[in-house]
Amino acid sequence: MKSANIVIENYVAEQIQKYKGVSMPLKAGMFERTFKRSLRWNRMHPNPADEFCFPDIGPSHRIISEYEKHFRKAMKEGHPLFDEPIMVEKMAPDGYLILNGHHRWAAAMRCGIKKIPVKIVNLTQETDIRKILQNSTHDKRASFDLDEIVFGSADEKLLMKPLPFPRGMYYRERIRVGIPSIFHFLSVNGYDIWLYTSSYYSYDYIKQLLKCYHVHADGIITGTKRKVEATAENKAKNERLQNMIRDSYKETLHIDHSGVVRSFGSEKDFEQFDLNCSPSDWPSEVMTVLEKIVKKGKK
Numbered sequence: 001m002k003s004a005n006i007v008i009e010n011y012v013a014e015q016i017q018k019y020k021g022v023s024m025p026l027k028a029g030m031f032e033r034t035f036k037r038s039l040r041w042n043r044m045h046p047n048p049a050d051e052f053c054f055p056d057i058g059p060s061h062r063i064i065s066e067y068e069k070h071f072r073k074a075m076k077e078g079h080p081l082f083d084e085p086i087m088v089e090k091m092a093p094d095g096y097l098i099l100n101g102h103h104r105w106a107a108a109m110r111c112g113i114k115k116i117p118v119k120i121v122n123l124t125q126e127t128d129i130r131k132i133l134q135n136s137t138h139d140k141r142a143s144f145d146l147d148e149i150v151f152g153s154a155d156e157k158l159l160m161k162p163l164p165f166p167r168g169m170y171y172r173e174r175i176r177v178g179i180p181s182i183f184h185f186l187s188v189n190g191y192d193i194w195l196y197t198s199s200y201y202s203y204d205y206i207k208q209l210l211k212c213y214h215v216h217a218d219g220i221i222t223g224t225k226r227k228v229e230a231t232a233e234n235k236a237k238n239e240r241l242q243n244m245i246r247d248s249y250k251e252t253l254h255i256d257h258s259g260v261v262r263s264f265g266s267e268k269d270f271e272q273f274d275l276n277c278s279p280s281d282w283p284s285e286v287m288t289v290l291e292k293i294v295k296k297g298k299k
Contacts, residue, residue, distance in 0.1 A: 005061045008106050012046045012053055019045060025097070028090040028120045033202060034170075037085075038115040041108055043095045044088060052102035059106060067107030075111070085117040087200040096120065099200050099223065121202040123222045128203065129241060132219045133248045138192045141218075141245075142253040146197035146206065149256055150175050158279055163212050171209045178283025180215050182255075185287065187216065189294045191253065194219035253293070257282070260289045 023045075051057045074081045086101030098105055099121070108116050144150055151173050153159055159174040183193055195206065195217045206220050246265060254261040257279075262271040273293075277285045 004110060005064075008059060008061075008064065008109070011109075012059070015046050016048045016053055019091075019093075020048070022093060023097070024092050025123070025125055026090040026092050027122050030204065032090070033120045033122070033204075036120060037117060039088070039096060039118050040114055041105060041116055044086070044098050044105055044116065044118070045091065045095050046102060046105075047098050050098070050102060059103060063103045064106045064110070067104050068110050071107055071111045071113060075113075081108075081113065082117050085119040088118050088120055089123055090120060099123070119200075121200050121222070122204055123200070124203050124220060126237065126241060129219070129221075129244065132192075133244060136192050136218065136248065138190050139249055140190055140251040140253075141192040141194055141249045142186045142255060143194045143196060144255055146195040146201075146220075147199060150179055150195060152176065152257075153279065155279065160213060167212055171205075171212055173209060175210070175213050175215065176283075178286070180213060182283060182286055182290070183215050183217070185290060186253075189290075192218040192249070194221065196221045196224050198224050251297075253290075255286060260286065260293070262293060 046053050052059050071081050073079075082104065086105055087099040088096035089099055091097045096118070105116065145152070153176055158177055160177055160179075162168050162174060163171055186193055193216070197206070197220075199222070201222050203220050203222060206222070207217070210217055250265045252263050254263070257275070259272060259274040262273070264270065273289045275282065275285050275289070
């Protein structure tokens with residue numbers, strides 16, 4: 001087992017070194033994202049920004065061994081190997097970068113599993129953010145958590161109706177009742193709308209899903225909770241992106257379940273508007289607050 005662990009660690013180190021300084025994300029087309037359902041294990045590359053590859057953390061061989069036992073038992077009994085696909089992103093010069101699922105990938109490698117189910121996504125990149133900001137004609141924005149606010153509800157009554165066939169077969173998520181009117185109000189009053197999600201959605205997928213509900217978002221930031229190594233380069237990149245966004249807008253509204261926070265550019269001043277209402281009343285209460293803010297801003 002110890003030698004098997006060393007093999008994994010050596011292979012990961014070789015891959016990291018091979019693609020260091022030459023790899024970059026590519027946009028996968030809709031056809032590829034929709035119909036490519038599996039990849040050979042050697043077409044998938046470990047992500048140097050994931051803690052799986054950090055020298056001081058590295059892979060958990062215990063977790064790899066547990067997955068290996070699961071895979072071998074499933075192969076013996078003829079059961080499905082994977083409960084869910086591994087998330088990957090297309091990359092240059094070749095192959096796909098693993099976003100989520102490194103331990104399953106390593107276990108599949110050990111078991112000799114040639115094809116691994118995947119979901120290919122296009123995450124938001126720095127170039128996408130630059131393009132959004134360059135094309136914007138507004139100096140105000142509103143931000144929402146896509147998972148918690150736009151999609152977030154376990155109550156069927158608080159969700160828009162499912163999309164009809166055939167779109168409903170591809171777009172399974174449903175947005176919250178009231179979101180279209182809130183987004184429309186913000187847009188006509190000069191706000192860009194930014195959505196943030198910790199999930200590994202494709203930028204294109206969310207954009208098209210919203211379009212089905214007649215909703216538009218200007219910025220969509222995906223995979224916000226990725227565990228990224230705290231290198232000087234990554235810190236500088238994150239600070240650069242935050243400054244780009246902050247310098248482009250003189251005002252930002254942060255809207256969530258409990259209230260609306262209005263902040264002003266790079267200044268520390270802010271206004272807070274609390275919401276004490278039931279989930280069903282949330283849309284109307286948000287609209288009331290937004291109307292007050294817009295009216296106040298016109299004075």
